Amino acid sequence: MKHEYKLGGTVLLVDNVSVTIGDKPIIENVTMEEHDVIRDGHSQGQMIAVVGRSGRGKSTLFKTITGLRKPTKGRILIPSDEANKPIEVKEGDVGFVDQKYTLFRHLTLYNQLKLAAKKGNIPEGEIHSRVMELLSKWGLEKAKDQYPGHCSGGQRQRTAILSQILSSGYFLVLDEPFSGLDVGNVEDVKSMLRLVNASHELSTIIFSTHDIELAVELADKIYVIGFPSQDKHVGTIVSAFDLKTLGLAWQPYGKDHIDLVHDIKKKILAS
Protein backbone atom coordinates (compact mmCIF):
# COMPACT_ATOMS: atom_id res chain seq x y z
CA MET A 1 0.00 0.00 0.00
CA LYS A 2 1.39 3.34 -1.07
CA HIS A 3 1.37 5.94 1.70
CA GLU A 4 -0.19 9.33 1.02
CA TYR A 5 1.95 12.40 1.52
CA LYS A 6 2.24 16.01 0.47
CA LEU A 7 5.31 18.11 -0.16
CA GLY A 8 5.65 21.35 1.79
CA GLY A 9 8.24 24.09 1.44
CA THR A 10 11.90 23.58 0.56
CA VAL A 11 13.95 22.59 3.61
CA LEU A 12 17.28 22.26 1.83
CA LEU A 13 18.51 23.48 -1.54
CA VAL A 14 21.97 22.50 -2.76
CA ASP A 15 22.11 24.74 -5.80
CA ASN A 16 24.64 23.80 -8.47
CA VAL A 17 27.48 23.43 -5.96
CA SER A 18 31.09 22.82 -6.98
CA VAL A 19 34.10 22.48 -4.69
CA THR A 20 37.73 22.67 -5.75
CA ILE A 21 40.51 21.97 -3.24
CA GLY A 22 43.79 23.48 -4.37
CA ASP A 23 43.72 22.88 -8.12
CA LYS A 24 41.70 19.69 -7.88
CA PRO A 25 37.95 19.80 -8.49
CA ILE A 26 36.30 17.38 -6.02
CA ILE A 27 32.60 17.83 -6.72
CA GLU A 28 30.89 19.66 -9.55
CA ASN A 29 27.38 20.95 -10.27
CA VAL A 30 25.73 19.12 -7.40
CA THR A 31 22.05 19.97 -7.06
CA MET A 32 19.68 18.56 -4.45
CA GLU A 33 16.34 19.95 -3.39
CA GLU A 34 14.51 18.61 -0.38
CA HIS A 35 10.97 19.46 0.67
CA ASP A 36 9.14 19.11 3.92
CA VAL A 37 7.30 15.79 3.66
CA ILE A 38 3.86 16.02 5.21
CA ARG A 39 1.88 12.90 6.12
CA ASP A 40 -1.48 13.09 7.81
CA GLY A 41 -1.35 11.71 11.32
CA HIS A 42 2.43 11.50 11.33
CA SER A 43 4.98 13.94 12.71
CA GLN A 44 8.12 13.10 10.85
CA GLY A 45 10.98 14.70 9.02
CA GLN A 46 13.01 13.77 5.99
CA MET A 47 15.62 11.03 5.73
CA ILE A 48 18.05 11.30 2.82
CA ALA A 49 20.85 8.88 1.98
CA VAL A 50 23.89 9.63 -0.17
CA VAL A 51 25.63 6.56 -1.56
CA GLY A 52 28.57 6.07 -3.88
CA ARG A 53 32.01 4.59 -4.12
CA SER A 54 34.90 5.86 -2.00
CA GLY A 55 36.65 8.96 -3.26
CA ARG A 56 33.61 10.33 -5.08
CA GLY A 57 33.30 13.41 -2.86
CA LYS A 58 30.69 12.38 -0.27
CA SER A 59 32.63 13.81 2.67
CA THR A 60 33.39 17.03 0.76
CA LEU A 61 29.72 17.38 -0.11
CA PHE A 62 28.76 16.85 3.53
CA LYS A 63 31.25 19.39 4.80
CA THR A 64 29.89 21.86 2.28
CA ILE A 65 26.28 21.20 3.27
CA THR A 66 27.21 21.77 6.91
CA GLY A 67 28.96 25.05 6.12
CA LEU A 68 32.35 23.72 7.23
CA ARG A 69 33.67 24.17 3.71
CA LYS A 70 32.70 27.02 1.40
CA PRO A 71 31.60 26.00 -2.09
CA THR A 72 33.77 27.28 -4.93
CA LYS A 73 30.60 27.76 -6.94
CA GLY A 74 26.89 27.59 -6.15
CA ARG A 75 25.09 27.97 -2.84
CA ILE A 76 23.30 26.01 -0.15
CA LEU A 77 20.07 27.42 1.21
CA ILE A 78 18.08 26.48 4.31
CA PRO A 79 14.90 28.08 5.70
CA SER A 80 15.28 31.01 8.09
CA ASP A 81 12.99 32.17 10.89
CA GLU A 82 11.25 34.43 8.41
CA ALA A 83 8.92 32.61 6.04
CA ASN A 84 9.96 32.49 2.35
CA LYS A 85 13.37 33.99 3.15
CA PRO A 86 15.92 31.18 2.89
CA ILE A 87 19.45 31.88 4.07
CA GLU A 88 22.81 30.58 2.93
CA VAL A 89 24.09 27.91 5.26
CA LYS A 90 26.95 28.78 7.62
CA GLU A 91 29.01 26.87 10.20
CA GLY A 92 26.78 25.46 12.92
CA ASP A 93 23.46 25.77 11.09
CA VAL A 94 23.59 22.10 10.13
CA GLY A 95 24.76 19.49 12.64
CA PHE A 96 27.59 17.22 11.58
CA VAL A 97 28.58 13.85 13.03
CA ASP A 98 31.68 12.27 11.54
CA GLN A 99 32.57 8.58 11.33
CA LYS A 100 34.64 8.73 14.53
CA TYR A 101 31.85 10.33 16.60
CA THR A 102 34.28 13.08 17.61
CA LEU A 103 33.67 14.78 20.96
CA PHE A 104 35.69 17.07 23.21
CA ARG A 105 38.06 14.75 25.06
CA HIS A 106 38.21 16.97 28.17
CA LEU A 107 34.46 17.15 28.83
CA THR A 108 32.10 14.62 30.41
CA LEU A 109 29.11 13.55 28.35
CA TYR A 110 26.90 15.83 30.47
CA ASN A 111 29.19 18.82 29.92
CA GLN A 112 29.40 18.11 26.17
CA LEU A 113 25.63 18.40 25.95
CA LYS A 114 25.51 21.40 28.28
CA LEU A 115 28.00 23.24 26.07
CA ALA A 116 26.06 22.28 22.93
CA ALA A 117 22.81 23.46 24.51
CA LYS A 118 24.41 26.84 25.33
CA LYS A 119 25.52 27.12 21.72
CA GLY A 120 21.98 26.22 20.64
CA ASN A 121 20.67 29.25 22.53
CA ILE A 122 18.61 27.17 24.92
CA PRO A 123 17.76 29.43 27.88
CA GLU A 124 20.22 28.99 30.77
CA GLY A 125 17.49 27.96 33.20
CA GLU A 126 16.29 25.15 30.95
CA ILE A 127 19.65 23.65 29.99
CA HIS A 128 20.03 21.21 32.88
CA SER A 129 16.54 19.75 32.62
CA ARG A 130 16.73 19.51 28.81
CA VAL A 131 20.13 17.78 28.91
CA MET A 132 19.03 15.37 31.65
CA GLU A 133 15.85 14.58 29.72
CA LEU A 134 17.84 13.71 26.61
CA LEU A 135 20.43 11.70 28.55
CA SER A 136 17.66 9.67 30.09
CA LYS A 137 15.72 9.21 26.83
CA TRP A 138 18.84 8.05 24.96
CA GLY A 139 20.07 5.70 27.70
CA LEU A 140 23.07 7.79 28.69
CA GLU A 141 22.08 8.79 32.21
CA LYS A 142 24.49 6.38 33.93
CA ALA A 143 27.38 7.45 31.72
CA LYS A 144 26.77 11.19 32.08
CA ASP A 145 29.89 11.81 34.20
CA GLN A 146 32.18 9.75 32.00
CA TYR A 147 34.68 11.18 29.53
CA PRO A 148 34.59 10.12 25.86
CA GLY A 149 37.82 8.14 26.26
CA HIS A 150 36.07 5.90 28.79
CA CYS A 151 32.83 5.41 26.82
CA SER A 152 31.74 2.80 24.31
CA GLY A 153 31.43 3.68 20.61
CA GLY A 154 27.63 3.64 20.93
CA GLN A 155 27.65 6.04 23.87
CA ARG A 156 29.98 8.41 22.03
CA GLN A 157 27.87 8.26 18.89
CA ARG A 158 24.65 9.02 20.77
CA THR A 159 26.34 11.93 22.56
CA ALA A 160 27.73 13.28 19.27
CA ILE A 161 24.26 13.15 17.69
CA LEU A 162 22.63 14.77 20.73
CA SER A 163 25.25 17.55 20.79
CA GLN A 164 24.40 18.43 17.22
CA ILE A 165 20.65 18.23 17.84
CA LEU A 166 20.99 20.61 20.79
CA SER A 167 23.10 23.15 18.95
CA SER A 168 21.89 22.97 15.37
CA GLY A 169 18.20 22.29 15.53
CA TYR A 170 16.56 20.37 12.73
CA PHE A 171 19.40 19.47 10.37
CA LEU A 172 21.74 16.57 10.95
CA VAL A 173 24.37 15.25 8.56
CA LEU A 174 26.04 11.95 9.44
CA ASP A 175 29.09 10.70 7.57
CA GLU A 176 28.90 6.89 7.45
CA PRO A 177 27.13 6.37 10.79
CA PHE A 178 27.01 2.59 10.24
CA SER A 179 30.66 2.16 9.40
CA GLY A 180 32.38 -0.53 11.48
CA LEU A 181 29.36 -1.27 13.69
CA ASP A 182 28.23 -4.73 14.75
CA VAL A 183 24.67 -5.94 14.09
CA GLY A 184 23.39 -4.75 17.47
CA ASN A 185 24.89 -1.30 17.14
CA VAL A 186 23.49 -0.94 13.62
CA GLU A 187 20.00 -1.56 15.05
CA ASP A 188 20.70 1.02 17.80
CA VAL A 189 21.74 3.66 15.26
CA LYS A 190 18.70 2.91 13.10
CA SER A 191 16.48 3.44 16.14
CA MET A 192 18.31 6.67 16.97
CA LEU A 193 17.87 8.06 13.47
CA ARG A 194 14.18 7.17 13.49
CA LEU A 195 13.84 8.85 16.89
CA VAL A 196 15.46 12.04 15.59
CA ASN A 197 13.42 11.86 12.41
CA ALA A 198 10.19 11.61 14.36
CA SER A 199 11.13 14.44 16.72
CA HIS A 200 10.03 17.29 14.43
CA GLU A 201 8.28 17.92 11.15
CA LEU A 202 11.31 19.81 9.79
CA SER A 203 13.87 17.34 11.09
CA THR A 204 16.13 16.50 8.14
CA ILE A 205 18.72 13.74 8.33
CA ILE A 206 21.26 13.25 5.59
CA PHE A 207 23.57 10.26 5.91
CA SER A 208 26.08 8.44 3.77
CA THR A 209 26.60 4.70 3.78
CA HIS A 210 28.13 1.88 1.79
CA ASP A 211 25.32 -0.41 2.95
CA ILE A 212 22.76 0.06 0.17
CA GLU A 213 20.19 -2.24 1.86
CA LEU A 214 20.26 0.02 4.93
CA ALA A 215 19.92 3.15 2.78
CA VAL A 216 16.86 1.68 1.03
CA GLU A 217 15.36 0.56 4.34
CA LEU A 218 15.75 3.92 6.07
CA ALA A 219 15.72 6.74 3.53
CA ASP A 220 12.85 8.30 1.67
CA LYS A 221 15.24 9.64 -0.95
CA ILE A 222 18.60 8.30 -2.13
CA TYR A 223 21.22 10.15 -4.12
CA VAL A 224 24.05 8.36 -5.91
CA ILE A 225 27.24 10.38 -6.12
CA GLY A 226 29.86 9.28 -8.60
CA PHE A 227 31.96 10.19 -11.61
CA PRO A 228 29.80 11.19 -14.59
CA SER A 229 32.06 9.36 -17.05
CA GLN A 230 35.19 7.23 -17.03
CA ASP A 231 37.42 10.10 -18.12
CA LYS A 232 35.97 12.74 -15.78
CA HIS A 233 37.03 12.13 -12.18
CA VAL A 234 34.88 14.71 -10.41
CA GLY A 235 32.01 13.73 -8.13
CA THR A 236 28.48 14.71 -9.03
CA ILE A 237 24.96 13.38 -8.49
CA VAL A 238 24.55 10.68 -11.12
CA SER A 239 21.13 9.37 -9.99
CA ALA A 240 18.40 10.12 -7.50
CA PHE A 241 15.77 7.64 -6.30
CA ASP A 242 12.71 9.07 -4.60
CA LEU A 243 11.30 6.20 -2.57
CA LYS A 244 8.15 8.21 -1.87
CA THR A 245 7.17 8.43 -5.52
CA LEU A 246 8.24 4.81 -6.01
CA GLY A 247 5.86 3.85 -3.21
CA LEU A 248 8.66 2.25 -1.20
CA ALA A 249 9.12 4.77 1.60
CA TRP A 250 7.80 3.84 5.06
CA GLN A 251 6.99 0.32 3.85
CA PRO A 252 8.19 -3.01 5.26
CA TYR A 253 11.31 -4.18 3.42
CA GLY A 254 10.24 -6.40 0.53
CA LYS A 255 11.00 -7.59 -2.99
CA ASP A 256 10.61 -4.13 -4.53
CA HIS A 257 13.21 -2.80 -2.10
CA ILE A 258 15.59 -5.59 -3.11
CA ASP A 259 15.09 -4.71 -6.79
CA LEU A 260 15.86 -1.08 -5.99
CA VAL A 261 19.05 -2.13 -4.20
CA HIS A 262 20.16 -3.88 -7.40
CA ASP A 263 19.40 -0.78 -9.49
CA ILE A 264 21.31 1.48 -7.12
CA LYS A 265 24.31 -0.87 -7.04
CA LYS A 266 24.39 -0.85 -10.84
CA LYS A 267 24.43 2.94 -10.84
CA ILE A 268 27.19 3.00 -8.26
CA LEU A 269 29.34 0.54 -10.16
CA ALA A 270 28.91 2.52 -13.36
CA SER A 271 30.07 5.74 -11.69
Add this chain to the structure above:
Amino acid sequence: MLKKLITPFEVLKSPHNLALIAFWLVAVIGFWYLSTTGQKHLLPSPQSVLKGLGEEYQEGLIPHIMSSLSLCAQATFWALLVSLPLAYLSTLPLFHPVIQGISKFRYLPLTGITFYLATSPLISSGRAMQVGVLVIFMSVYFVTSLLSVISDIPEEEFDHARSLKMNRWEVLWHVIIRGRIDYAIEILRQNLAIVWMMLVTVESIVMSAGGLGTIIKNADRYANHGRIFAAQLVILLIGILLDYLLSELRYSFPYVNRTQK
Protein backbone atom coordinates in the same frame (compact mmCIF):
# COMPACT_ATOMS: atom_id res chain seq x y z
CA MET B 1 59.69 -19.33 31.25
CA LEU B 2 63.30 -18.87 30.11
CA LYS B 3 62.22 -19.19 26.49
CA LYS B 4 59.69 -16.41 27.03
CA LEU B 5 62.46 -14.10 28.23
CA ILE B 6 64.17 -14.25 24.87
CA THR B 7 61.07 -14.30 22.67
CA PRO B 8 60.32 -10.97 20.93
CA PHE B 9 57.08 -9.20 22.04
CA GLU B 10 56.41 -11.74 24.79
CA VAL B 11 54.42 -10.22 27.66
CA LEU B 12 55.37 -11.36 31.16
CA LYS B 13 53.08 -11.57 34.18
CA SER B 14 53.44 -8.80 36.76
CA PRO B 15 55.29 -10.89 39.43
CA HIS B 16 57.70 -12.12 36.77
CA ASN B 17 58.37 -8.53 35.71
CA LEU B 18 59.12 -7.55 39.29
CA ALA B 19 61.44 -10.53 39.67
CA LEU B 20 63.20 -9.49 36.47
CA ILE B 21 63.71 -5.92 37.73
CA ALA B 22 65.07 -7.29 41.02
CA PHE B 23 67.42 -9.58 39.09
CA TRP B 24 68.85 -6.72 37.03
CA LEU B 25 69.20 -4.49 40.09
CA VAL B 26 71.19 -7.18 41.91
CA ALA B 27 73.22 -7.80 38.75
CA VAL B 28 74.10 -4.11 38.35
CA ILE B 29 75.05 -3.73 42.02
CA GLY B 30 77.00 -6.99 41.84
CA PHE B 31 78.85 -5.80 38.74
CA TRP B 32 79.59 -2.53 40.49
CA TYR B 33 81.16 -4.38 43.45
CA LEU B 34 83.12 -6.72 41.23
CA SER B 35 84.39 -3.97 38.96
CA THR B 36 85.83 -2.12 41.96
CA THR B 37 87.62 -5.00 43.68
CA GLY B 38 90.80 -5.14 41.57
CA GLN B 39 93.75 -2.78 41.33
CA LYS B 40 92.39 -0.74 38.45
CA HIS B 41 88.83 0.49 38.97
CA LEU B 42 86.37 1.01 36.18
CA LEU B 43 84.05 2.81 38.59
CA PRO B 44 84.50 4.27 42.08
CA SER B 45 83.71 1.69 44.75
CA PRO B 46 80.33 1.79 46.55
CA GLN B 47 82.19 2.64 49.76
CA SER B 48 83.91 5.68 48.21
CA VAL B 49 80.60 6.83 46.71
CA LEU B 50 78.90 6.55 50.10
CA LYS B 51 81.81 8.41 51.70
CA GLY B 52 81.58 11.07 48.99
CA LEU B 53 77.87 11.40 49.53
CA GLY B 54 78.39 11.83 53.28
CA GLU B 55 80.99 14.54 52.70
CA GLU B 56 78.78 16.34 50.20
CA TYR B 57 75.93 16.22 52.71
CA GLN B 58 78.15 17.74 55.38
CA GLU B 59 79.23 20.47 52.97
CA GLY B 60 75.65 21.50 52.12
CA LEU B 61 74.21 19.04 49.63
CA ILE B 62 70.64 19.99 50.54
CA PRO B 63 71.10 23.76 49.87
CA HIS B 64 72.78 22.82 46.57
CA ILE B 65 69.83 20.58 45.65
CA MET B 66 67.44 23.40 46.53
CA SER B 67 69.51 25.78 44.42
CA SER B 68 69.33 23.45 41.41
CA LEU B 69 65.60 22.89 41.89
CA SER B 70 65.05 26.62 42.18
CA LEU B 71 67.01 27.19 38.95
CA CYS B 72 64.91 24.56 37.19
CA ALA B 73 61.66 25.98 38.58
CA GLN B 74 62.54 29.50 37.46
CA ALA B 75 63.59 28.31 34.02
CA THR B 76 60.43 26.21 33.67
CA PHE B 77 58.20 29.10 34.75
CA TRP B 78 59.71 31.55 32.25
CA ALA B 79 59.92 28.96 29.49
CA LEU B 80 56.22 28.13 29.90
CA LEU B 81 55.35 31.82 30.00
CA VAL B 82 57.18 32.36 26.73
CA SER B 83 56.54 29.18 24.79
CA LEU B 84 52.89 28.36 25.53
CA PRO B 85 51.57 31.68 24.12
CA LEU B 86 54.02 31.40 21.21
CA ALA B 87 52.78 27.90 20.30
CA TYR B 88 49.13 28.90 20.63
CA LEU B 89 49.74 32.08 18.61
CA SER B 90 51.13 29.89 15.82
CA THR B 91 47.50 29.19 14.87
CA LEU B 92 47.27 32.82 13.75
CA PRO B 93 48.55 33.13 10.17
CA LEU B 94 50.28 36.42 11.09
CA PHE B 95 52.61 34.77 13.61
CA HIS B 96 52.92 31.33 12.07
CA PRO B 97 56.13 31.95 10.05
CA VAL B 98 57.85 33.71 12.97
CA ILE B 99 57.06 30.92 15.40
CA GLN B 100 58.14 28.25 12.92
CA GLY B 101 61.40 30.21 12.68
CA ILE B 102 61.83 30.30 16.48
CA SER B 103 61.46 26.53 16.52
CA LYS B 104 64.53 26.31 14.25
CA PHE B 105 66.67 28.04 16.93
CA ARG B 106 67.11 24.61 18.51
CA TYR B 107 70.06 24.15 16.16
CA LEU B 108 71.96 27.02 17.81
CA PRO B 109 74.97 25.95 19.90
CA LEU B 110 74.97 26.49 23.67
CA THR B 111 78.28 28.36 23.71
CA GLY B 112 77.07 31.03 21.33
CA ILE B 113 73.91 31.63 23.32
CA THR B 114 75.90 31.88 26.54
CA PHE B 115 78.24 34.43 24.97
CA TYR B 116 75.41 36.67 23.77
CA LEU B 117 73.60 36.42 27.11
CA ALA B 118 76.81 37.29 28.95
CA THR B 119 77.18 40.46 26.91
CA SER B 120 73.51 41.40 27.13
CA PRO B 121 72.67 44.44 29.30
CA LEU B 122 69.45 42.66 30.34
CA ILE B 123 71.39 39.97 32.21
CA SER B 124 72.34 41.38 35.58
CA SER B 125 73.70 38.33 37.42
CA GLY B 126 75.15 34.88 36.98
CA ARG B 127 71.89 33.32 38.10
CA ALA B 128 69.95 35.37 35.51
CA MET B 129 72.31 34.10 32.84
CA GLN B 130 71.80 30.47 33.92
CA VAL B 131 68.04 30.95 33.86
CA GLY B 132 68.31 32.70 30.48
CA VAL B 133 70.25 29.85 28.88
CA LEU B 134 67.84 27.22 30.18
CA VAL B 135 64.78 29.27 29.18
CA ILE B 136 66.05 29.64 25.62
CA PHE B 137 66.79 25.92 25.32
CA MET B 138 63.60 24.80 26.96
CA SER B 139 61.44 27.23 24.97
CA VAL B 140 62.70 26.27 21.52
CA TYR B 141 62.17 22.57 22.21
CA PHE B 142 58.84 23.21 23.93
CA VAL B 143 57.56 25.30 21.00
CA THR B 144 58.76 22.67 18.51
CA SER B 145 57.02 19.82 20.35
CA LEU B 146 53.80 21.77 20.90
CA LEU B 147 53.67 22.77 17.23
CA SER B 148 53.91 19.08 16.40
CA VAL B 149 51.08 18.24 18.83
CA ILE B 150 48.89 20.96 17.30
CA SER B 151 49.55 19.80 13.75
CA ASP B 152 48.67 16.21 14.76
CA ILE B 153 45.19 17.13 16.06
CA PRO B 154 42.69 15.41 13.74
CA GLU B 155 40.68 17.75 11.53
CA GLU B 156 37.49 16.17 12.89
CA GLU B 157 38.07 17.81 16.27
CA PHE B 158 38.14 21.27 14.71
CA ASP B 159 35.10 20.42 12.57
CA HIS B 160 33.23 19.20 15.64
CA ALA B 161 33.87 22.47 17.48
CA ARG B 162 32.97 24.56 14.43
CA SER B 163 29.78 22.58 13.85
CA LEU B 164 28.74 23.57 17.39
CA LYS B 165 28.77 27.25 16.33
CA MET B 166 32.01 27.98 18.14
CA ASN B 167 33.99 30.96 16.96
CA ARG B 168 37.66 30.44 16.11
CA TRP B 169 38.88 31.59 19.56
CA GLU B 170 36.55 29.11 21.24
CA VAL B 171 37.85 26.38 18.92
CA LEU B 172 41.41 27.31 19.96
CA TRP B 173 40.43 27.18 23.64
CA HIS B 174 38.51 23.90 23.58
CA VAL B 175 40.47 21.89 21.02
CA ILE B 176 44.04 23.07 21.54
CA ILE B 177 44.45 24.77 24.93
CA ARG B 178 42.06 22.82 27.21
CA GLY B 179 41.86 19.79 24.97
CA ARG B 180 45.62 19.23 24.88
CA ILE B 181 46.78 20.47 28.30
CA ASP B 182 47.89 16.95 29.23
CA TYR B 183 50.05 16.87 26.10
CA ALA B 184 51.64 20.18 27.19
CA ILE B 185 52.52 18.56 30.55
CA GLU B 186 54.00 15.57 28.75
CA ILE B 187 56.15 17.90 26.64
CA LEU B 188 57.20 19.73 29.80
CA ARG B 189 58.20 16.35 31.28
CA GLN B 190 60.39 15.58 28.26
CA ASN B 191 61.92 19.08 28.26
CA LEU B 192 62.62 19.06 31.95
CA ALA B 193 64.67 15.91 31.40
CA ILE B 194 66.79 17.81 28.86
CA VAL B 195 67.17 20.79 31.21
CA TRP B 196 68.04 18.56 34.17
CA MET B 197 70.65 16.85 32.00
CA MET B 198 72.12 20.26 31.06
CA LEU B 199 72.24 21.33 34.69
CA VAL B 200 75.91 20.57 35.29
CA THR B 201 77.00 22.51 32.19
CA VAL B 202 74.83 25.51 32.98
CA GLU B 203 75.66 25.63 36.69
CA SER B 204 79.33 25.38 35.96
CA ILE B 205 79.12 28.64 33.94
CA VAL B 206 78.70 30.58 37.18
CA MET B 207 79.99 28.53 40.11
CA SER B 208 79.11 31.15 42.74
CA ALA B 209 75.38 30.48 42.27
CA GLY B 210 75.83 26.96 43.69
CA GLY B 211 73.82 23.89 42.75
CA LEU B 212 74.49 20.23 42.03
CA GLY B 213 76.55 21.15 38.98
CA THR B 214 78.91 23.11 41.23
CA ILE B 215 79.39 20.05 43.46
CA ILE B 216 80.39 17.94 40.46
CA LYS B 217 82.65 20.66 39.10
CA ASN B 218 84.44 21.02 42.48
CA ALA B 219 84.84 17.23 42.84
CA ASP B 220 86.08 17.07 39.26
CA ARG B 221 88.85 19.60 40.08
CA TYR B 222 90.30 17.15 42.63
CA ALA B 223 89.45 14.04 40.56
CA ASN B 224 87.37 12.75 43.45
CA HIS B 225 85.46 10.04 41.62
CA GLY B 226 83.46 8.95 44.65
CA ARG B 227 82.04 12.43 45.07
CA ILE B 228 81.41 12.89 41.34
CA PHE B 229 79.56 9.57 41.22
CA ALA B 230 77.56 10.43 44.36
CA ALA B 231 76.47 13.78 42.90
CA GLN B 232 75.53 12.06 39.62
CA LEU B 233 73.38 9.59 41.53
CA VAL B 234 71.63 12.42 43.40
CA ILE B 235 70.97 14.22 40.09
CA LEU B 236 69.64 11.00 38.56
CA LEU B 237 67.33 10.22 41.48
CA ILE B 238 65.91 13.75 41.66
CA GLY B 239 65.44 13.70 37.89
CA ILE B 240 63.50 10.43 38.13
CA LEU B 241 61.38 11.89 40.96
CA LEU B 242 60.56 15.03 38.91
CA ASP B 243 59.70 12.84 35.94
CA TYR B 244 57.39 10.72 38.09
CA LEU B 245 55.66 13.79 39.58
CA LEU B 246 54.98 15.32 36.16
CA SER B 247 53.78 11.99 34.84
CA GLU B 248 51.34 11.73 37.76
CA LEU B 249 50.24 15.35 37.15
CA ARG B 250 49.40 14.40 33.57
CA TYR B 251 47.38 11.38 34.64
CA SER B 252 45.59 13.42 37.29
CA PHE B 253 43.39 14.77 34.48
CA PRO B 254 40.42 12.43 34.64
CA TYR B 255 40.05 12.12 30.87
CA VAL B 256 43.58 10.83 30.32
CA ASN B 257 43.88 7.06 30.07
CA ARG B 258 46.85 5.40 31.75
CA THR B 259 47.35 3.37 28.59
CA GLN B 260 47.61 6.57 26.48
CA LYS B 261 51.17 7.19 25.35
